[in-house]
Amino acid sequence: xxxxxxDTRVLPGRELAAALRGETADRASELAAxxxxxxxxxxxxxxxxxxxxxxxxxxxxxxxxxxxxxxxxLGPDVSPDTVRDTLKEVSGDPAVxxxxxxxxxxxxxxxxxxxxxxxxxxDVDGANPxxxxxxxxxxxxxxxxxxxxxMALLDHHKVELEGRHAVVVGRxxxxxxxxxxxxxxxxxxxTVCHSRTRELAALTSTADVLIAAVGRPGLIRxxxxxxxxxxxxxxxxxxxxxxxxxxxDADSVEGRAGALxxxxxxxxxxxxxxxxxxxxxxxLTL
Amino acid sequence: xxxxxxDTRVLPGRELAAALRGETADRASELAAxxxxxxxxxxxxxxxxxxxxxxxxxxxxxxxxxxxxxxxxLGPDVSPDTVRDTLKEVSGDPAVxxxxxxxxxxxxxxxxxxxxxxxxxxDVDGANPxxxxxxxxxxxxxxxxxxxxxMALLDHHKVELEGRHAVVVGRxxxxxxxxxxxxxxxxxxxTVCHSRTRELAALTSTADVLIAAVGRPGLIRxxxxxxxxxxxxxxxxxxxxxxxxxxxDADSVEGRAGALxxxxxxxxxxxxxxxxxxxxxxxLTL
Numbered sequence: 001x002x003x004x005x006x007d008t009r010v011l012p013g014r015e016l017a018a019a020l021r022g023e024t025a026d027r028a029s030e031l032a033a034x035x036x037x038x039x040x041x042x043x044x045x046x047x048x049x050x051x052x053x054x055x056x057x058x059x060x061x062x063x064x065x066x067x068x069x070x071x072x073x074l075g076p077d078v079s080p081d082t083v084r085d086t087l088k089e090v091s092g093d094p095a096v097x098x099x100x101x102x103x104x105x106x107x108x109x110x111x112x113x114x115x116x117x118x119x120x121x122x123d124v125d126g127a128n129p130x131x132x133x134x135x136x137x138x139x140x141x142x143x144x145x146x147x148x149x150x151m152a153l154l155d156h157h158k159v160e161l162e163g164r165h166a167v168v169v170g171r172x173x174x175x176x177x178x179x180x181x182x183x184x185x186x187x188x189x190x191t192v193c194h195s196r197t198r199e200l201a202a203l204t205s206t207a208d209v210l211i212a213a214v215g216r217p218g219l220i221r222x223x224x225x226x227x228x229x230x231x232x233x234x235x236x237x238x239x240x241x242x243x244x245x246x247x248x249d250a251d252s253v254e255g256r257a258g259a260l261x262x263x264x265x266x267x268x269x270x271x272x273x274x275x276x277x278x279x280x281x282x283x284l285t286l
Numbered sequence: 287x288x289x290x291x292x293d294t295r296v297l298p299g300r301e302l303a304a305a306l307r308g309e310t311a312d313r314a315s316e317l318a319a320x321x322x323x324x325x326x327x328x329x330x331x332x333x334x335x336x337x338x339x340x341x342x343x344x345x346x347x348x349x350x351x352x353x354x355x356x357x358x359x360l361g362p363d364v365s366p367d368t369v370r371d372t373l374k375e376v377s378g379d380p381a382v383x384x385x386x387x388x389x390x391x392x393x394x395x396x397x398x399x400x401x402x403x404x405x406x407x408x409d410v411d412g413a414n415p416x417x418x419x420x421x422x423x424x425x426x427x428x429x430x431x432x433x434x435x436x437m438a439l440l441d442h443h444k445v446e447l448e449g450r451h452a453v454v455v456g457r458x459x460x461x462x463x464x465x466x467x468x469x470x471x472x473x474x475x476x477t478v479c480h481s482r483t484r485e486l487a488a489l490t491s492t493a494d495v496l497i498a499a500v501g502r503p504g505l506i507r508x509x510x511x512x513x514x515x516x517x518x519x520x521x522x523x524x525x526x527x528x529x530x531x532x533x534x535d536a537d538s539v540e541g542r543a544g545a546l547x548x549x550x551x552x553x554x555x556x557x558x559x560x561x562x563x564x565x566x567x568x569x570l571t572l
Binding site: 163180 | 418466467473484
């Protein structure tokens with residue numbers, strides 16, 4: 001197939017994130033005025049630096065939008081039982097509307113098992129397996145914010161999904177798997193690839209929409225991309241200079257991909273904005 | 287691609303089903319001797335003839351294997367609330383170890399929503415969305431018996447999955463979606479196609495393993511099959527003469543598919559055998 005190189009369209013997330021945050025701030029002030037200030041609780045148990053950075057960015061965004069945000073930092077040496085007890089306590093607190101369990105967790109702790117104690121109504125990052133099952137069964141549930149952010153970005157930039165072939169690289173419980181269900185719901189044909197996939201490039205280059213969510217910097221290059229395909233980069237890999245880089249080698253796919261989300265400034269800010277929006281939704285429900 | 291026609295290998299399910307039933311009968315008699323006769327309850331609310339046929343075949347198979355089987359037939363005109371209450375009652379009965387909610391259901395009833403009241407420990411057909419979510423999150427759970435039967439047949443006939451491309455046609459909550467998760471767990475690359483998929487044949491003919499689970503007689507023909515591919519036919523469509531026919535046109539794919547499961551006598555008997563096996567497992571856990 002021949003292809004005349006064209007500019008790859010950039011699909012930024014900041015504008016959409018700002019719009020979502022604006023709505024959230026409006027609802028938050030209404031809720032606060034009505035005596036129910038929306039309140040997000042984050043439970044964390046790690047010394048991981050990029051996790052700490054992410055938690056700080058959520059707390060900052062929550063504050064800016066007028067939500068309360070409580071971080072319960074249990075430290076990296078805590079037992080799974082203590083994490084579970086803390087989650088139960090926070091989830092049972094009537095003043096808390098949204099609960100996030102941050103990863104990574106101490107050795108021996110299974111995030112999905114622990115997240116089972118989060119009340120589904122407060123499970124704003126879709127971490128409870130019940131939320132994932134309800135999502136797959138097309139029942140009301142919170143989707144993991146990252147997976148939903150991908151869908152929100154595709155919609156914001158008017159990328160058609162009906163009948164098209166979406167290929168997701170990555171099969172995690174937090175992104176790849178829920179994303180597959182969200183894409184199926186929109187009548188896309190969905191392929192999930194992963195580290196054991198043979199001939200990755202042959203498969204990914206059949207995609208109309210290619211989503212990289214593996215956490216391997218620069219894994220996706222020109223040979224993985226069908227000319228004109230829309231590429232969504234979910235990767236947020238820390239760089240040595242303290243920045244972030246995606247799973248897509250942007251220089252390599254430039255002129256071949258039809259469109260590409262930037263890292264940073266693509267899926268990331270939308271994810272944070274959706275976590276806050278979910279917390280508002282939970283506060284309105286509770 | 288040229289291809290010398292060869293015989294298509296038949297992958298029967300009856301032998302595997304008989305072996306599973308044998309183990310089940312042994313465990314059932316041990317449990318009965320210990321004072322805990324394993325007990326399966328089926329809740330049904332339809333006048334659908336093929337559903338009634340299926341329920342009778344489960345009851346007969348249960349009896350033969352030494353399990354108790356109670357059928358609660360609520361009739362086609364019952365309210366969703368009555369179905370829910372009956373499921374709750376049956377699931378809460380300490381003498382019952384396995385609970386199945388039969389479909390179709392009366393108008394207004396959502397099977398997955400109703401199945402949410404089945405205790406996951408007794409959810410032997412994986413109908414509770416929590417079971418599906420736990421399956422997707424790789425936590426212990428009962429998979430829907432039909433999806434698990436496909437995996438059991440592939441294993442029984444030593445079909446390799448690691449790194450291979452499995453294409454599932456059908457995205458139902460009872461077969462296509464759980465099957466996608468089971469295949470991903472075995473390191474297959476997985477594509478889910480459905481009624482809105484464009485160029486179905488182009489996609490399915492990239493499959494090493496092709497699984498048809500849509501309920502459309504003869505949908506899959508030679509042009510859908512890569513020469514040598516393994517084809518699993520989950521379809522059980524009633525024929526006018528009272529028989530069953532699959533989603534695969536067996537005559538059309540003969541000599542092109544490397545292997546094919548028959549209908550009847552393929553996935554069906556293994557499904558029933560696994561429902562009984564799950565009930566034994568539940569009885570041993572409870």
